[in-house]
Amino acid sequence: MLRWKRILLGVTGGIAAYKSADLASKLTKQGADVHVGMTSHAAEFINPLTFQALTGNQVISDMFGANTETSMTHIDLARRVDGVVIAPATANIIGKLAHGIADDWLSTTLLATRAPILVCPAMNTRMFENPIMQDNLNRLKQFGFHVSPTGFGDLACGEHGPGRLLEVEQILELVHLMLSEKNLTGLKVLVTAGPTREHFDPVRFISNPSTGKMGYACARVAARRGAEVILVSGPSSLSEPMGVRTIQVTTAREMEEACLAYYPETDVVIKTAAVSDHGPREVSPHKIKKADQKPTLDLVQSPDILRRLGQEKKRQILVGFAAETRNLVEYAKVKIDEKNLDLIVANDVAQEGAGFGSDTNIVKILFRDGLVQELPRLPKEEVADIILDRVKDLIEARSKNGAPS
Numbered sequence: 001m002l003r004w005k006r007i008l009l010g011v012t013g014g015i016a017a018y019k020s021a022d023l024a025s026k027l028t029k030q031g032a033d034v035h036v037g038m039t040s041h042a043a044e045f046i047n048p049l050t051f052q053a054l055t056g057n058q059v060i061s062d063m064f065g066a067n068t069e070t071s072m073t074h075i076d077l078a079r080r081v082d083g084v085v086i087a088p089a090t091a092n093i094i095g096k097l098a099h100g101i102a103d104d105w106l107s108t109t110l111l112a113t114r115a116p117i118l119v120c121p122a123m124n125t126r127m128f129e130n131p132i133m134q135d136n137l138n139r140l141k142q143f144g145f146h147v148s149p150t151g152f153g154d155l156a157c158g159e160h161g162p163g164r165l166l167e168v169e170q171i172l173e174l175v176h177l178m179l180s181e182k183n184l185t186g187l188k189v190l191v192t193a194g195p196t197r198e199h200f201d202p203v204r205f206i207s208n209p210s211t212g213k214m215g216y217a218c219a220r221v222a223a224r225r226g227a228e229v230i231l232v233s234g235p236s237s238l239s240e241p242m243g244v245r246t247i248q249v250t251t252a253r254e255m256e257e258a259c260l261a262y263y264p265e266t267d268v269v270i271k272t273a274a275v276s277d278h279g280p281r282e283v284s285p286h287k288i289k290k291a292d293q294k295p296t297l298d299l300v301q302s303p304d305i306l307r308r309l310g311q312e313k314k315r316q317i318l319v320g321f322a323a324e325t326r327n328l329v330e331y332a333k334v335k336i337d338e339k340n341l342d343l344i345v346a347n348d349v350a351q352e353g354a355g356f357g358s359d360t361n362i363v364k365i366l367f368r369d370g371l372v373q374e375l376p377r378l379p380k381e382e383v384a385d386i387i388l389d390r391v392k393d394l395i396e397a398r399s400k401n402g403a404p405s
């Protein structure tokens with residue numbers, strides 16, 4: 001969440017300016033106090049009133065005009081903001097910023113602020129590929145600006161290539177990565193997510209309804225907080241989180257291989273994946289036909305990855321998940337011992353607002369000493385944040401007790 005963050009959204013004059021209305025809305029919905037500063041060209045593309053309605057704050061575009069509260073708004077806001085996003089950033093604002101030109105409200109404010117600035121370029125492919133533009137972007141990076149990649153595809157000008165404004169959801173993630181407190185720096189976190197699939201013929205498989213939302217939230221939040229994150233994901237329709245190394249797998253066996261490969265260098269494992277507990281003993285090389293004899297499935301157990309990680313545990317913190325439909329806490333308590341875990345996150349998947357596919361979760365966090373932390377219904381990202389807080393507590397307690405970290 002971006003609660004309590006004051007963000008200046010700089011909008012400059014490109015056709016992608018209409019997309020920044022969506023960005024302003026999403027930033028505001030995540031709890032940020034959004035102030036929009038527009039260039040006069042941007043105001044030709046989109047009416048300032050749109051941003052005013054979406055953010056609840058007055059839009060500033062004119063250095064000396066009626067919509068500036070005081071003659072010093074550029075200094076005022078420059079001092080008070082936690083972060084700046086320029087989206088879309090035209091060739092013009094990038095050129096001005098790279099060379100210290102301050103000839104309107106936005107460019108002056110950008111020079112006056114010490115807050116981190118994310119520049120999201122959007123322009124015609126040829127303009128973007130122009131060596132002058134690339135040089136300006138490199139200059140900005142050298143000065144410590146965050147520069148987003150551009151999207152690739154069809155542009156409004158009819159060209160095809162780089163230069164599209166990055167998707168709003170991805171810009172939002174870059175804002176999180178830029179503004180989140182970096183309190184997990186130096187930690188290597190391995191997250192597993194999604195279901196696995198165990199095929200019994202080329203087009204059919206045994207699986208479960210896991211979407212990967214909880215695991216992807218853990219990976220995103222850990223990366224925002226500065227951890228180095230590897231996400232081992234079973235089949236999922238979610239997009240790969242930014243700032244995270246994602247490894248796509250299909251079967252439990254493949255997930256196990258990927259986990260074991262990274263385990264020795266990992267500090268924390270968060271195992272949200274809903275691994276299919278059973279798979280077929282044999283896989284038919286061809287699709288089983290309806291007309292064939294009624295098929296029977298002979299099942300074997302899939303590898304229990306977490307149990308194996310528990311057996312091979314050295315210094316790692318192991319977090320397991322327990323999805324149950326009854327006797328939640330009792331089953332979870334057994335699992336924490338059996339699989340040699342440090343924490344287990346238990347959720348009753350039968351409850352509304354919890355479990356598979358939901359954007360929220362209702363969980364209980366169980367510790368080895370029997371302590372249970374009960375959480376209310378929360379967005380999965382907030383649940384992820386709290387799990388990572390508890391992991392951080394464990395690591396800090398360990399280093400205080402002098403245990404090797």
Ligand code: C5P
Binds near residue numbers: 307319320335
């Ligand atoms: O034993 P159960 O499936 O209830 O345990 C759930 C936890 O164990 C989850 O963290 C899940 O990712 C992990 N698990 C595993 N390999 C399996 C089954 C579950 O790693 N085959």
